[in-house]
Amino acid sequence: MRLARYLTVEACGLGLFWSWCYCLWFVPDVYSGIGSALPGRDFAWVAVLASAAVVQFLVPLVFKRRPLSSFPWLYVLAPAVMFVGTVGIELSEQIRSEMLYAVSSVLAGASSAFLWHLWGERFSATRNADTGAMAFAFGAVLSVTLLIVFFLPVPASNALIALIPLASAVLLQKSVRARPVLEPASLLPKASRKMGLGPMAKVSCIVFLVCAVCTYCWASAPVLDQPWGSELLCGGIVVGALFMIAAALPSLLFETALPSGRLLLWSGMLAVVSVALHASGDVSLVPLSFVLSLATSVILDVLLASYFVMLVVKGYTASATAFGFSEGFICAAMLLGNGASRIVMAAGGEAFPLPIALALLCLLALLILLLGDQQREINVITSAAPEASDAERNCKAIADEFGLSAREYEILVLIGQGYTTQSLARALVLSPYTVQTHIKHIYAKTGIHRRSELMDYVNLGRTSFDE
Numbered sequence: 001m002r003l004a005r006y007l008t009v010e011a012c013g014l015g016l017f018w019s020w021c022y023c024l025w026f027v028p029d030v031y032s033g034i035g036s037a038l039p040g041r042d043f044a045w046v047a048v049l050a051s052a053a054v055v056q057f058l059v060p061l062v063f064k065r066r067p068l069s070s071f072p073w074l075y076v077l078a079p080a081v082m083f084v085g086t087v088g089i090e091l092s093e094q095i096r097s098e099m100l101y102a103v104s105s106v107l108a109g110a111s112s113a114f115l116w117h118l119w120g121e122r123f124s125a126t127r128n129a130d131t132g133a134m135a136f137a138f139g140a141v142l143s144v145t146l147l148i149v150f151f152l153p154v155p156a157s158n159a160l161i162a163l164i165p166l167a168s169a170v171l172l173q174k175s176v177r178a179r180p181v182l183e184p185a186s187l188l189p190k191a192s193r194k195m196g197l198g199p200m201a202k203v204s205c206i207v208f209l210v211c212a213v214c215t216y217c218w219a220s221a222p223v224l225d226q227p228w229g230s231e232l233l234c235g236g237i238v239v240g241a242l243f244m245i246a247a248a249l250p251s252l253l254f255e256t257a258l259p260s261g262r263l264l265l266w267s268g269m270l271a272v273v274s275v276a277l278h279a280s281g282d283v284s285l286v287p288l289s290f291v292l293s294l295a296t297s298v299i300l301d302v303l304l305a306s307y308f309v310m311l312v313v314k315g316y317t318a319s320a321t322a323f324g325f326s327e328g329f330i331c332a333a334m335l336l337g338n339g340a341s342r343i344v345m346a347a348g349g350e351a352f353p354l355p356i357a358l359a360l361l362c363l364l365a366l367l368i369l370l371l372g373d374q375q376r377e378i379n380v381i382t383s384a385a386p387e388a389s390d391a392e393r394n395c396k397a398i399a400d401e402f403g404l405s406a407r408e409y410e411i412l413v414l415i416g417q418g419y420t421t422q423s424l425a426r427a428l429v430l431s432p433y434t435v436q437t438h439i440k441h442i443y444a445k446t447g448i449h450r451r452s453e454l455m456d457y458v459n460l461g462r463t464s465f466d467e
Contacts, residue, residue: 006130006132006133006136006137006248006252007133007136007137007140008130008133008137009171009174009175009178010119010122010123010126010171010175011130011133011134011136011137011138012137012141012171013119013168013171013172013175014119014123014134014137014138014168015134015137015138015140015141015142016141016145016164016165016167016168016171017112017115017116017119017165017168018138018141018142018301018302019141019142019145019146019164020082020086020112020161020164020165020168021112022142022146022237022298023145023146023149023160023161023164024086024089024108024161025048026146026233026234026236026237026294027146027149027150027157027161027230027233027234046335046338046339047102047105047106047109048105048106048108048109048112049109049331049332049334049335049338050109050331050335051105051106051109051110051113052109052110052112052113052327052328052331053328053331053332053335054110055109055110055113055114056113056116056117056323056324056325056327056328056331057324057325057328058324059113059114059117059320059324060318060320060321060324060325063320064320067121067319067320068114068117068118068121068320069118069121069122069125069176074114074118075118075169075172075173075176076169077111077114078111078112078114078115078118078165078169079111079115079165079166079168079169080166081107081108081110081111082107082108082111082112082115082165083162083163083165083166084104084107085104085105085106085107085108085109085111086104086108086161086162086165087104087158087162088100088101088103088104088107088108089101089104089105089108090158090161090162092104112165113324113327115165115168115169115172116323116327117319117320117323117324118172119168119172119323120312120319120320120322120323120324121319121320122172122175122176123309123312123313123319124312124313124318124319125179126175126179131257131258131260131306131307131309131310132248132251132252132256132257132258133248133251134258134302134305134306134309135244135245135247135248135251135258135302135306136244136245136248136249136251136252138241138244138302139241139242139243139244139245139248140241140245142237142241143238143241143242143245145160145164146234146237146238146241147238148160149161150234186315186446186447186448186453186457187315187316187317187318188314188315188316188394188397188457189394189397189398189400189401189402190397190401191393191396191397191400191401192393192394192397192398193315193316193317195316196311196316196317197316197317198377199374199377199378200308200311200316200317200325202370202374203264203304203307203371203374203378204304204325204326204329205329206264206367206370206371206374207264207300207303207304207329207330207333208329208330208332208333209333209363209367210267210268210271210296210300210333210364210367211296211297211300211301211329211330211333211334211337212333212334212336212337212340213271213275213337213360213363213364214271214274214293214294214296214297214300214337215293215297215333215334215336215337215338215341216337216338216340216341216360217271217274217275217278217289217290217293217337217352217360218236218274218289218290218293218294218297219337219338219341219342220341220344220345220352221278221286221287221289221290221293222286223286223287223290228287232287232290232291233294235291236290236291236292236293236294236295236298237294237295237298239291239292239294239295240294240295240296240297240298240299241298243295243298243299244298244299244302247259247263258306260303260306260307260310260378261307261371261374261375261378261379262375263299263303264300264303264307264371264378265368265371265372265375267296267299267300267303268364268367268368268371269368270292270295270296270299271293271296271364272361272364272365272368273292274289274292274293274296275289275293275357275360275361275364276357276361277289277292278290278293278352278357279352279354279357279358279361297330297334300330301327301330304326304329304330305323305326305327307326307378308322308323308325308326309322315457344356392413394458394459395409395412395413395416395458396409398412398446398457398458399412402445402446403445404441404442404445405441407438408438408441408442408445410428411424411428411435411438411439411442412442412454412458413458414427414428415439415442415451415454415455415458416455416458416459418455421435421436421439439451442454
């Protein structure tokens with residue numbers, strides 16, 4: 001059944017991780033620590049964002065040569081510290097300890113970054129590039145979890161939120177036990193990886209700025225202080241989750257790829273609408289602006305992660321770099337948007353005067369134009385079939401980087417085009433035994449041990465050539 005295929009262990013586990021993030025901070029009054037100060041104005045929220053962003057960016061630098069998955073105790077320690085940090089935040093006001101409040105917030109944020117990276121390495125090892133499944137599971141798991149937490153009594157909500165990281169870790173361990181011996185996706189040669197660096201950096205910066213604008217929009221909205229602010233806060237997250245379910249439905253029904261680039265453009269348009277509604281001066285439109293801007297922040301979080309998952313599986317970047325950048329940029333963007341909102345409101349000025357609104361609209365228009373320019377690059381890297389010239393250039397880069405002989409290079413090019421051992425022998429006028437020997441040498445030099453993986457590696461992780 002296709003639905004069961006989308007709700008995989010990996011997709012649901014990552015969905016639970018996101019559910020912890022959004023249930024903890026966007027369901028007001030589930031515990032006393034947030035009941036008096038909603039997200040965007042709460043120290044713990046800012047502390048978690050800052051600590052998570054710092055660790056997300058540091059992990060790729062510190063663990064360059066050794067993956068986190070090589071430390072088995074991290075599979076237990078990271079979710080356990082998240083559990084302890086969550087309970088500490090929930091109990092901080094009852095205990096009346098500001099120190100506990102601050103330490104718990106930092107622990108929760110930092111340890112969540114490690115669990116996120118462990119999931120990233122798992123997606124790389126399983127070659128799981130089904131971003132449609134990721135989007136669908138995110139929307140389904142988050143919607144269900146958020147509604148349960150919202151309607152449960154406070155003690156039960158507290159317990160459930162604290163247990164979510166442990167549930168995510170259990171699914172991670174289940175995935176590891178099912179397929180314990182897996183190598184991460186092989187990185188493309190340096191010359192080929194450079195082709196993906198430019199779009200990766202540009203898309204990250206664009207999404208960072210759009211998310212920061214959206215966060216400023218919803219964090220500065222006065223609806224949070226209204227009696228129905230709790231419903232709007234949860235409503236914004238649910239809208240974002242439902243959007244991702246709708247975006248994944250074509251993949252679910254017709255087995256097509258998730259159009260991450262096009263969805264990023266639509267997210268930019270939603271951000272423009274949110275800012276315009278807030279700047280209209282009509283108080284009745286501010287709640288709609290709040291919901292749309294919050295939903296857009298959620299959507300951008302998932303879309304950036306799905307884009308980087310594709311880059312990891314196709315060998316353009318290491319999982320630590322990809323997952324660190326994807327969630328690090330989102331955390332930093334929300335931190336920037338919250339900080340700007342707090343500074344403006346602390347100065348006693350209007351949070352959304354016309355000059356600021358116009359400046360934000362101009363910025364968003366520029367970002368949408370830049371993102372539109374990146375559509376071809378995003379499509380080429382993530383889904384388009386490679387041109388013969390692309391594959392040949394990549395074969396040349398592979399030969400240079402791994403020291404392949406001229407004959408091995410010739411065989412590599414033909415393997416990428418789908419030649420079998422017998423057809424290679426006929427085309428090159430060699431015996432099948434000699435061809436097999438050359439192929440074994442290619443495997444040994446590149447560290448790849450299966451023909452399907454070698455073909456995917458040669459073809460830049462994309463689909464096979466068109467007939």
